[in-house]
Amino acid sequence: MNDSPGTPTVRVAVGDTVGRDADVLAAAREAADRTRVLETGPTGAPGGPHCYATVDGRTARYGAVTETTIKRIVSACEGGRLLTGEAEAVAEGERPPTPESGPLAVGTPCVLDGFGWHPPDAVPNPVAPDVREGPDEALATVERVGLRGRGRADVATDEPLAEYWTRTRDADGDPVLVVHANDADPEADADRLCGASAPGRVWDAAEAVASIVGTEDIIAFAPAEDELLADRLEAVGDWQVARADSSFRVGEPTMALEALEGNDRIEARRRPPGPEEWGLYGRPTLVHTPRTLLQLAELWQNPDSFDPEATDPGTRLVTVSGDIPEPATVELSTGAPLSRALDAVESPKSARYAVGGRFGGLTRSLDTPASAPAMASAGLGTEGAIEVLSTDRCIVATVGERAAFAREENCGRCVPCREGSKQLHESLRAVYDGAFDAGDIGELARTMRTTSLCAFGETAARPVKTALSEFESEFRAHAKGRCPAGACGGMQ
Numbered sequence: 355m356n357d358s359p360g361t362p363t364v365r366v367a368v369g370d371t372v373g374r375d376a377d378v379l380a381a382a383r384e385a386a387d388r389t390r391v392l393e394t395g396p397t398g399a400p401g402g403p404h405c406y407a408t409v410d411g412r413t414a415r416y417g418a419v420t421e422t423t424i425k426r427i428v429s430a431c432e433g434g435r436l437l438t439g440e441a442e443a444v445a446e447g448e449r450p451p452t453p454e455s456g457p458l459a460v461g462t463p464c465v466l467d468g469f470g471w472h473p474p475d476a477v478p479n480p481v482a483p484d485v486r487e488g489p490d491e492a493l494a495t496v497e498r499v500g501l502r503g504r505g506r507a508d509v510a511t512d513e514p515l516a517e518y519w520t521r522t523r524d525a526d527g528d529p530v531l532v533v534h535a536n537d538a539d540p541e542a543d544a545d546r547l548c549g550a551s552a553p554g555r556v557w558d559a560a561e562a563v564a565s566i567v568g569t570e571d572i573i574a575f576a577p578a579e580d581e582l583l584a585d586r587l588e589a590v591g592d593w594q595v596a597r598a599d600s601s602f603r604v605g606e607p608t609m610a611l612e613a614l615e616g617n618d619r620i621e622a623r624r625r626p627p628g629p630e631e632w633g634l635y636g637r638p639t640l641v642h643t644p645r646t647l648l649q650l651a652e653l654w655q656n657p658d659s660f661d662p663e664a665t666d667p668g669t670r671l672v673t674v675s676g677d678i679p680e681p682a683t684v685e686l687s688t689g690a691p692l693s694r695a696l697d698a699v700e701s702p703k704s705a706r707y708a709v710g711g712r713f714g715g716l717t718r719s720l721d722t723p724a725s726a727p728a729m730a731s732a733g734l735g736t737e738g739a740i741e742v743l744s745t746d747r748c749i750v751a752t753v754g755e756r757a758a759f760a761r762e763e764n765c766g767r768c769v770p771c772r773e774g775s776k777q778l779h780e781s782l783r784a785v786y787d788g789a790f791d792a793g794d795i796g797e798l799a800r801t802m803r804t805t806s807l808c809a810f811g812e813t814a815a816r817p818v819k820t821a822l823s824e825f826e827s828e829f830r831a832h833a834k835g836r837c838p839a840g841a842c843g844g845m846q
Contacts, residue, residue, distance in 0.1 A: 362389045362431035363448075365406040366424070367470040369396030369550060371582045374420075378403045381421040385428040395551025395586075397470035398543075398671075398683035399457040400699060404470055407431055408448050414441035415451050415458075457698040461684040464659075464669050465648040468552070474586045475554040481654045485562035492654060493519060493566050499660045499667050501653055502726060505545055505643040506711070506737050506809055507537040509607045509629050512666075512726040515650070518630045518640060522567045525631040525638035529569040532634065532641045533560050533593070534610055535583065536575045538600035539711040541739040544671035547683050548644035549576070550583045557591030559647035562654070567640060575610055602712060602763050606808050607641040608633075609765065621767040622808035645671050645738070664688065666725035674699050676708070676742035686724040693720035695740055706743045706825075710735010712756060713813040715820035716749065733820045735813065748841040749825045750832050753817045754782040760814035771811025774802040778815055786842075790833035792822055 366382055368375040375396075382391045382405070397404050401417040407427050408414075414436050416427065423440065430437040438444050445451035450471045453459040472478060485492040496516045503510030503518075510518045522529050533556065535549040549556060560572050572593040576584035577600040588595045596614055598604065604613045608623035611634050623629075633639025649668050653660055660667045666688045672695045675681040682698040692709065708714040709722075714735035722728050726736045743752060760775040781795050799815035806812045822829065831838050 360410070362434070363392060363408045364389055364424075364428055364431060365392045365394045365408075365471060366419075367394050367397050367402065367404040369402070369582070375403045377421055378405065378419050378424050382424045382428050385425045385432075387432060389428055389431040391428070392473055394470050394472060395474045396547060397458065398466060398547050398551070400680035400682045401457065406450055406471060407436060409434060409436040411448065412436050412444065412446055413448060413451060414438055414444045415453075416440060417442050457682050457684070460698040461690070461694060462669050462687045463685050464652045464656075465548070465645065465671065466683075466685045469547070470551070472552070473554075474551060475590045476552075477554045477558045479655055480558050481651050482558045482561040482565065485654065486565045489566040492562065495657055496650065496653065499653060499657070499662045501649065501660070501668060502666055503642065504646045504649060504670065504738065505537065505542070506539070507534040507545065507605045507607060507610065507641070508643045508646050509639075509641040510646070511809070512730070512736050515646070518628075519563070519567055521628075522630045522638045522640055527637045528571070529567045529638040529640065530571040530573065530634050531560060531564050531567070531569060532610065532614070532639060533572065533574045533644060533647065534607065534641050535587065535644050536577045536598060536600055536610065537605035537643070538577070538602050539605055539737060539739065541673065541675050541708075541714070541741050542711045542737045543673045543675075543681065543683055544738045545644045546577075546580065546583055547671075548648055550580075550586055552648065553586045553590045555651060556587075556644045556647050557593065559651040560593070560642070561591070563640065563642065563647065563650065567638075573614065573634075575614060602759075603765055603810070606810055608808065610641060611639065619765075621765040622810065624807060664725070665727045670724045670726075671738050672724060672740060673738060674701070674740045674742065676740075677702065677705070677744040677747065678742050688725035689723055691721050692724050692729075692740060694724075696720065696742075699742075701742050702744055704745050706745070706749065708741040708743060708752070708817065709739070710813075710816070711737035711739040712759065713810075713816050714739060714741065715816050716743075716753070716824055717820065718824055733816070733823065735816065746839050746841060748837055748839040749821050749828045750782065750785060750837070751842060753821045754779070756817045757782055757814075760810075764810055764814070768807035768811060770802050770805040771807065771814060774798060774806070774811065775814055778802070778818060782818065785829055785832050788833050788835070790829055792826060792829070796822060
């Protein structure tokens with residue numbers, strides 16, 4: 355293969371080690387002789403496999419690529435031609451075409467910019483060297499803007515990052531940074547997407563944060579069952595990659611530390627002090643998600659694009675899943691309504707939504723802005739997930755399944771979560787027997803939220819609480835023996 359300037363190039367976005375993406379990549383490499391074939395990370399958009407072809411300074415983007423299609427694309431490149439008839443978009447230059455419509459046109463791609471284009475280990479615009487030269491200035495920028503942590507696996511979830519870094523710098527002991535890419539919330543895919551598509555950029559941002567708090571010890575925490583993600587993290591940077599089986603429980607930062615320490619029983623830790631002061635093996639420990647780190651990189655590279663007057667400056671990644679043909683992850687400005695994310699998928703016109711992952715809030719409307727304070731005020735979760743619930747799905751059964759999950763998956767350390775999740779599940783089962791007391795269920799939810807040890811218990815009752823607020827009539831119908839959705843067997 356010729357790697358000289360001007361060599362035709364095909365980029366194949368690969369998000370799995372076995373499956374259509376891997377098959378398309380193998381077919382491209384088999385067909386290529388004079389064409390350079392690059393493996394890139396997943397785009398987050400539906401309609402894959404995706405690929406780009408560049409010939410003589412023009413680039414085309416393709417979706418739903420098959421092994422047959424990729425061979426035609428490569429064959430055209432071998433002859434010095436760009437196959438445009440099957441392309442979704444064509445543009446001048448060696449950059450991905452700017453989409454005018456479709457999933458990739460949704461939102462404000464900053465963090466996601468370059469996903470599917472750059473090889474996973476690439477660092478197009480490194481920030482770590484600049485931060486090393488001025489760590490105090492870099493910290494001051496984050497503090498001035500008020501950037502918040504992103505994702506429930508982050509120690510600074512929805513809170514100003516600079517405050518946590520300051521506590522770590524002031525704490526006794528040698529600090530450590532954990533990059534937490536092992537959140538197993540089934541509806542929130544942003545951190546795995548970032549880790550699989552841009553591990554080089556994640557490493558660079560992690561190195562910058564490590565410089566600010568004064569450590570060279572960085573650990574990437576990866577899911578053992580996701581070989582592609584773990585392997586890509588291992589291929590970049592001078593960090594230790596720890597692999598462990600995924601579970602929803604270890605998505606909580608202190609339980610992640612328990613798993614990293616190899617403890618047999620994974621339980622939440624009491625706070626204060628938080629991990630940023632007393633964490634892994636007693637060391638001051640920052641636990642940040644890949645999406646937090648990539649948002650930081652964007653801030654340091656383009657500080658003028660962040661509004662320090664905003665309650666939640668920057669952008670947020672949102673994964674749309676549920677009762678739709680194929681999920682998608684998009685990037686929204688925190689001032690944009692959550693409904694904008696639906697433009698990236700084929701969604702039913704009439705639906706309800708669970709916002710915030712497994713323990714997200716249920717709602718009829720997505721008019722809420724994608725900022726953490728706005729979503730929290732609306733009773734929604736900030737995990738970065740919208741689950742589309744079709745109208746033929748029973749709301750009572752849906753929240754019952756989530757309550758059962760909480761009952762089975764909680765760590766058992768604190769009474770409000772351990773016993774509260776049992777009582778919550780039993781209260782929902784009683785609805786089918788005709789016993790329904792909205793006040794009692796609401797008070798139980800409030801107690802769990804205000805007295806539980808960690809975010810698991812604090813949010814476990816949120817689906818039920820918000821469902822009661824939005825869909826109480828459906829609970830009352832079930833208590834009378836009728837399922838409005840017609841989904842519950844034996845009910846008329």
